[in-house]
Amino acid sequence: MRLIRAEEMVAVDQRAINQLGIPGAVLMENAGRAATDAFCAEFANCFPGPVLVLAGKGNNGGDGYVMARILADRGWRVQTTVLGKREDIAGDAAVMLSILEQLNVPIGYVADEAGLQFSLAAAEAKLIIDGLFGTGLKSDVRGLYATAIELVNASPAKVFAIDIPSGVDGSSGRICGMAVRADLTVTFDQAKIGHGSYPGAACVGRLEVVDIGIPQLGREKVTSDVRLVDVAEAARLLPERPVAGHKGRFGHLLIVAGAPGKTGAAALAGNAAVRGGSGLVTVAAPAAVHDILEVKLTEAMTCPLAHVDGFLATSAEEQILELLTEKQALAFGPGVGQGDDLRNLLTVLLPQVELPMVIDADGLNLLAGQLGILQERKGPWPVLTPHPGEMARLCGLSVAEIEAERFRVAKGFARAHNVVLLLKGARTVIAAPDGRVRINSSGNDGLASGGSGDVLTGLVGALLAQGLESFDAAILAAWLHGRAAELVAAGQGAAGMAASDLLCQLPVARRELSEGVCLC
Numbered sequence: 165m166r167l168i169r170a171e172e173m174v175a176v177d178q179r180a181i182n183q184l185g186i187p188g189a190v191l192m193e194n195a196g197r198a199a200t201d202a203f204c205a206e207f208a209n210c211f212p213g214p215v216l217v218l219a220g221k222g223n224n225g226g227d228g229y230v231m232a233r234i235l236a237d238r239g240w241r242v243q244t245t246v247l248g249k250r251e252d253i254a255g256d257a258a259v260m261l262s263i264l265e266q267l268n269v270p271i272g273y274v275a276d277e278a279g280l281q282f283s284l285a286a287a288e289a290k291l292i293i294d295g296l297f298g299t300g301l302k303s304d305v306r307g308l309y310a311t312a313i314e315l316v317n318a319s320p321a322k323v324f325a326i327d328i329p330s331g332v333d334g335s336s337g338r339i340c341g342m343a344v345r346a347d348l349t350v351t352f353d354q355a356k357i358g359h360g361s362y363p364g365a366a367c368v369g370r371l372e373v374v375d376i377g378i379p380q381l382g383r384e385k386v387t388s389d390v391r392l393v394d395v396a397e398a399a400r401l402l403p404e405r406p407v408a409g410h411k412g413r414f415g416h417l418l419i420v421a422g423a424p425g426k427t428g429a430a431a432l433a434g435n436a437a438v439r440g441g442s443g444l445v446t447v448a449a450p451a452a453v454h455d456i457l458e459v460k461l462t463e464a465m466t467c468p469l470a471h472v473d474g475f476l477a478t479s480a481e482e483q484i485l486e487l488l489t490e491k492q493a494l495a496f497g498p499g500v501g502q503g504d505d506l507r508n509l510l511t512v513l514l515p516q517v518e519l520p521m522v523i524d525a526d527g528l529n530l531l532a533g534q535l536g537i538l539q540e541r542k543g544p545w546p547v548l549t550p551h552p553g554e555m556a557r558l559c560g561l562s563v564a565e566i567e568a569e570r571f572r573v574a575k576g577f578a579r580a581h582n583v584v585l586l587l588k589g590a591r592t593v594i595a596a597p598d599g600r601v602r603i604n605s606s607g608n609d610g611l612a613s614g615g616s617g618d619v620l621t622g623l624v625g626a627l628l629a630q631g632l633e634s635f636d637a638a639i640l641a642a643w644l645h646g647r648a649a650e651l652v653a654a655g656q657g658a659a660g661m662a663a664s665d666l667l668c669q670l671p672v673a674r675r676e677l678s679e680g681v682c683l684c
């Protein structure tokens with residue numbers, strides 16, 4: 165599903181109004197009517213309410229007045245509370261408000277917290293319609309509006325958000341101070357980035373996109389290339405798999421991984437690459453832990469590398485370059501540890517590797533502080549797969565800052581450093597240097613456990629080895645990884661999921677895509 169910026173939606177509305185001549189009030193009427201239909205379908209068992217419409221001073225409130233009017237007409241008990249004065253309401257919203265004023269629907273205006281609290285308590289609403297802010301939110305929410313959002317979230321009423329939960333930045337998913345937590349959000353014409361990207365996406369509840377009568381012509385200048393990846397989008401990325409193909413046809417991945425105490429990371433990445441469909445997999449690890457990996461790994465081959473005290477030595481460079489001569493892709497980082505030797509190894513290796521590659525875990529920590537070497541690379545965009553902690557070390561922001569702005573941070577970093585950036589977490593964000601962004605919609609909290617990142621690294625590497633471009637490999641890997649977690653959870657639950665539980669479900673997740681069936 166395509167996701168657009170709030171500003172793009174405003175421009176679409178403006179073109180429809182100014183160039184096509186569709187009156188704004190017509191769009192508002194259509195929006196309010198479509199939202200009301202969705203509301204009635206969802207909350208039929210709560211009829212006749214009471215329903216409280218909370219309206220801000222803008223057009224989001226205007227949609228709320230339309231809803232209040234139509235709901236009242238359909239027999240619902242509706243009260244409208246406006247956060248502002250009557251004279252603050254202008255334009256199309258004022259048109260809708262003046263129609264509402266002539267009907268038998270109570271309308272109250274509140275200017276302070278006492279009035280607001282009284283109004284909410286008196287409404288005894290079973291359902292609240294949030295018409296405080298839509299795409300016009302300009303800055304963090306404070307004062308009376310912040311109190312209103314707090315009261316809505318504390319109320320036992322079901323919450324319906326008009327366009328977007330108030331407080332969510334439609335262009336990024338940032339929470340602007342605080343945001344309404346909705347059960348159902350109905351948005352107009354097209355979904356916005358804030359509906360798909362965390363943390364805002366967590367406030368949306370179920371999302372419905374409704375038509376408000378804007379012709380295709382009015383939308384043609386939308387340029388964002390941001391999408392929420394669903395099963396259909398993931399399926400389109402599957403690499404070809406000819407039935408007569410042999411193991412050489414499906415790529416050979418080299419994984420450089422492992423150190424004392426971290427052989428599990430290397431083994432998980434190796435096994436994930438096998439389950440990810442790579443024809444051959446070689447795991448190259450410090451010679452000190454090589455024998456352990458020989459035992460842990462069956463299908464993947466292993467290769468010992470030069471080491472210092474068990475950790476990869478800078479002198480492993482030549483061995484790695486030699487190993488890469490017959491490989492299609494490189495995965496670097498799971499469990500390699502840190503230290504000057506390793507940092508030097510990555511520094512000398514990176515400019516020389518022209519193959520597709522993915523860097524994860526300690527590989528990312530080694531990159532921190534020397535991101536300039538990414539620019540020296542000649543091959544396709546490398547894939548970096550940080551979790552927020554690793555991202556913090558990479559870009560110098562705090563984890564909280566990254567989590568607040570997941571979309572913008574990933575997009576900006578990919579562009580600045582010429583990499584495909586896969587920012588892990590709920591709704592993993594995948595960004596390319598050319599501005600394309602994908603937000604993954606599969607997965608669950610079972611993935612929040614040690615080793616699941618190593619599985620993802622092996623999977624990205626396997627898809628690179630099978631010939632997918634960096635951006636596509638990262639998107640498909642995120643989907644399969646998340647879907648495998650859903651399949652595991654369907655059987656045993658998400659809490660207590662081990663990263664190795666994912667492995668056998670990776671081919672199942674892939675089969676779902678290739679056969680177009682849901683296997684749980």
Ligand SMILES: NC(=O)C1=CN([C@@H]2O[C@H](COP(=O)(O)OP(=O)(O)OC[C@H]3O[C@@H](n4cnc5c(N)ncnc54)[C@H](O)[C@@H]3O)[C@@H](O)[C@H]2O)[C@@H](O)CC1
Binds near residue numbers: 192298
């Ligand atoms: N023709 C159109 O443009 C259409 C717009 N529609 C609705 O209109 C909405 C956008 O309307 P608006 O552009 O009027 O914007 P909003 O209604 O989202 O909010 C604008 C109002 O909030 C105030 N405001 C912004 N940030 C604030 C903050 N942090 N604290 C306090 N006040 C703040 C502004 O000063 C303004 O009064 C959409 O989300 C949608 O619901 C729909 O009716 C469809 C047609």
Ligand SMILES: [K+]
Binds near residue numbers: 296325328329330
């Ligand atoms: K809203």
